[in-house]
Amino acid sequence: MNTTKWALVASPTPPAQEAAEKLKPIIDWVPVEEADQAVVLGGDGFMLQTLHQMLNRRNIMPVYGMNLGTVGFLMNNWHLDDLSERITNARAFKVKPLKMEVETISGASFTLPAINEVSLLRETRQTAKLEIEINGRIMMEEL
Incomplete structure (x- = not known):
């Protein structure tokens, strides 16, 4: 049953x-x-x-x-x-979220799951500088 x-x-x-x-x-x-x-x-x-x-x-x-x-x-x-x-x-598959770690300009840190995409919102006109690291390997030093 x-x-x-x-x-x-x-x-x-x-x-x-x-x-x-x-x-x-x-x-x-x-x-x-x-x-x-x-x-x-x-x-x-x-x-x-x-x-x-x-x-x-x-x-x-x-x-x-x-x-x-x-x-x-x-x-x-x-x-x-x-x-x-x-x-x-149905064919089952597992979704393994990525871990997004963010540090703001003020030094605050956040860790959140990212399933499909990550979006960032800037509230100033200053340039945003991003480093992309995946599994301990820097994929893009500066964007």
Whole structure:
């Protein structure tokens, strides 16, 4: 008997909300805090947001994403048919976040996970100087 608890996580966009309404009667969904696995409806940005939230909660679980956004290269195609079979047959892969370490001009340090990209916001007109190091190897001394 399969006792896997599934959460349904949907982007607030109308297409994702409409899809969620269609999926709600199919599975006995639980809140994400109680789930073992999740179905995520939305675009790539929403998927990355969901993964970051899992990292922040320290509650990592398998996720099956269905594209209801613009690009969707991280997602499976959206359709209602054979959801259980498609999830069972899905090929699993692990996402290993990079560790981003940042030191501000004032000396404050931050360490954050970076799954897909890192964005920096400058609040002055001064030139930003960046060093890029990956696994202890300097890839770009100054940018």
